[in-house]
Amino acid sequence: MQIATPYLMFLGDVPDRLAAKTAYGINDWRHEWCVGQFRMEGCAADLDIPDLTLEQAVAQGCKTMVVGVVNAGGVLPEHWVEKIVAALDAGLDVASGLHVRLGSVPAIAEAAQRNGRALHDVRHTTETFPTGKGTKRPGRRLLTVGTDCSVGKKYTALALERGMRERGFDADFRATGQTGVFISGRGVAIDAVVADFISGAVEWVSPANEPNHWDLIEGQGSLFHPSFAGVSLGLLHGAQADAFVVCHEPTRTRMRGVEASLPTIQEVIDLTIRCGSLTNPGIRPVGIAINTQALAEPQARVLLAETEAAHRLPATDPVRFGVEGLVDRIAAEFPA
Amino acid sequence: MQIATPYLMFLGDVPDRLAAKTAYGINDWRHEWCVGQFRMEGCAADLDIPDLTLEQAVAQGCKTMVVGVVNAGGVLPEHWVEKIVAALDAGLDVASGLHVRLGSVPAIAEAAQRNGRALHDVRHTTETFPTGKGTKRPGRRLLTVGTDCSVGKKYTALALERGMRERGFDADFRATGQTGVFISGRGVAIDAVVADFISGAVEWVSPANEPNHWDLIEGQGSLFHPSFAGVSLGLLHGAQADAFVVCHEPTRTRMRGVEASLPTIQEVIDLTIRCGSLTNPGIRPVGIAINTQALAEPQARVLLAETEAAHRLPATDPVRFGVEGLVDRIAAEFPA
CATH class of the missing domain: 3.40.50.720 (NAD(P)-binding Rossmann-like Domain)
Structure with missing residues (x-):
């Protein structure tokens, strides 16, 4: 579309x-x-x-x-x-x-x-996608993944697009949900695609590109969400992500809409690497994005500092504190 | 349907x-x-x-x-x-x-x-499914999973239905593909469902049942297939499998339709337990089904014996040698 x-x-x-x-x-x-x-x-x-x-x-x-x-x-x-x-x-x-x-x-x-x-x-697709091929394509890709649905994956990808462009990166947000499609003018609501074509649709959303170009791909759901993990896995495989950012909402007590408890950030990192390495053996985390809206600023800063120390990754609230640390890490891990 | x-x-x-x-x-x-x-x-x-x-x-x-x-x-x-x-x-x-x-x-x-x-x-579905809930439902469930597509997942589930019924189990094959739907008279071609509803459709295919009743759920694709792993994961979560059988075709050199290499049987066991434990922490393997059609009988018997020893699980070709060993293992692991 x-x-x-x-x-x-x-x-x-x-x-x-x-x-x-x-x-x-x-x-x-x-x-x-x-x-x-x-x-x-x-x-x-x-x-x-x-x-x-x-x-x-x-x-x-x-x-x-x-x-x-x-x-x-x-x-x-x-x-x-x-x-x-x-x-x-x-x-x-x-x-x-x-x-x-x-x-x-x-x-x-x-x-x-x-x-x-x-x-x-935008909620529907009439496009017929090929099935995913899994063959590595040129260009760099970052996927936002989550401990749950609705934890800031779209906002994080958009904030990274803005922040990376300001720092001179050639970077494009790639939409996989309806609001994202309007924002990028292109994309597909991946959860509306027929199940056989999830990864194929993502390969279409994020096509081959210049070697130093970054696609910032909007994630969906969570590998740990019992309703939507299939979508998240097909998205991860189709994205062939070089890098990922884990998005998290610290006040949530169980996963959205179901009785399941939340995974830890470390569990999300481990399983994303485990599964993502199928289509990109170099996949690695470059940061953690925490939606701290429900916390006062001092508490938010403490939580982010603790998270950074625990995972040895930059942690930020992209809306509240920007994405400087994430972009630094991307620049360091993936030199042009 | x-x-x-x-x-x-x-x-x-x-x-x-x-x-x-x-x-x-x-x-x-x-x-x-x-x-x-x-x-x-x-x-x-x-x-x-x-x-x-x-x-x-x-x-x-x-x-x-x-x-x-x-x-x-x-x-x-x-x-x-x-x-x-x-x-x-x-x-x-x-x-x-x-x-x-x-x-x-x-x-x-x-x-x-x-x-x-x-x-x-049968290739299409007009049914509107709810999204999967992930809440454990009564009854026992076995899922056939694979190192690839088209390795005998449907035949293994059907052979288990026949073999378990002969041994007095209350067991039903549950279809997730088109031929399977005709064979069971009910079910849904899971790869034709809209992505958001994969696990929900499987919860519908295999509803709550008597505590000792077994659903033998036809698997699809593979967690390691870059085109279809999303379907396989949604199917695993929706199935809430207590037990699984890994299906394998030993002469295949790469995954069907793509360039990816095949995972080992052990990798499939490990990732199936890792991901399946989200909706059923007790999930465990009960055997390995190998399609030995391309091998002479002595070779086939050697391969099965080696596979049994390597994984400490019963291994058989369900079509050639029956499912006795698998049913023995199920009976031992899950006493009534």
Whole structure:
């Protein structure tokens, strides 16, 4: 899936910020692609970017209207459908993170065809991937892995992209989840791929590249999560990661959505090396990213210092304290 | 997917035995369900069971016509379509292992609806599974795992079902691939499930059961196969296996379809225990199944004896030498 940029951000008439979480994430990380927002009467979300009509958006170069919002019932309300049709008629592609497929709404399917515009359903994939080959491809790759789901794997990869580019690295974030796909304009929601093609889809997401180029691949789930470990393993094998960062949330008492207890950071390091060496025998950890949001700053600093000492790896909260230490380690371990 | 039995086996007019491989597999393992065969002029396959008309099949109690054949082009030829429609009109369900979905052929879809009959596409699944929970459920489970794809995991599970039932065990084969689904009349082709639901689908395939009941779960792929390890791991976690048998093909020099070399049997044992203990800390190996087809009998016996000694586990070729030793070990390790 390759989504044309820049974007007009459709916010509909959502009742709160949370319903526009994806749109906020895109604007946080790709502000330069968010030319304007399109809001309807009663909309309680605001990205603090210009409100544009469809015609203004087209005139300012927008290529795609992004529906980065959800509504309570999970359905596509009728009064949103007419705006999406109008966007297609105005010459924009439309990309959506909704569960419902845009093309399943007859009026939208007809308008896309009539105008020769593309519809992207980021939660789904129509792409047919080959199965993974496991053959080492050129370029360097870092994967963010986790002790659990929702521990900061996407944010860590994005923060590394920003931090590494600032330090002169040639580095690209590679998306494997829906918000990530909007942020990179390309990628695939890996958990929606048919099981046989997980590693093949990752090989497609992160293709061969220049020897010193870094792909920063967004991880999913955890090798220790009883629901999703298969996705995590296929992702690890397809990524052929040279390096990985372990992401962790220190206040969690059990794994998200199930009764299983959390693995230790060391267990994640060990099993990631054990399994990852199948497609890249040189795989090694380069740091630990801890989401310290729930801790006061002194406590957070103590925890990070203890973690560094215990694992002899740089540990940071990428959002709170930056990724300097991680980039130092990458530079030292992988000289150009 | 639950397919009503017994079956009328549709062989069409396939030009050779190989094109009817699935039908032969079903008849090998579920001869009692194969009431008769329905062949068209020029058919070169023969299951050596009675040739029946559709009316005779219905009169003899058949519930489902099984299209256990493939044709060269991968499409459904027009002269098969009319026979499938006739079967639906005669009151049979139809189940197919073809890539093309039965319901995508308008004449077949209409006939199914008109007659209120079910269509089963065993290569696909329309079932929506919950994500895996990882919570231990009652009953005992054995999973066949492999050093590679296509090393005898299905045959080993089926041979164990037969051998354990003969010894008085309450045991059921559980299918995770298309031929297996026809053989058990239930199950799901696990590699066709969306990635997020692999372990959840396996929890569905092998539900809670009596404490002494054994599910013999058909494995898929290998934890060491760079294309399919994600499927294998989700399957292992969903199976919550108490016991596993490692399946191996000794003449293979690299993994099927890729450049990777084969793991050793010991590596498979170690990683299966390491990963499987997430959802069942008691997981242990109970034997090794080696496909010795390419070896003369004395060589095969030497290899099996050496393998037994090296791993202190019973080793056999289930097809050639039976599963007695494996069942002995299961009985000893898991007393009722």
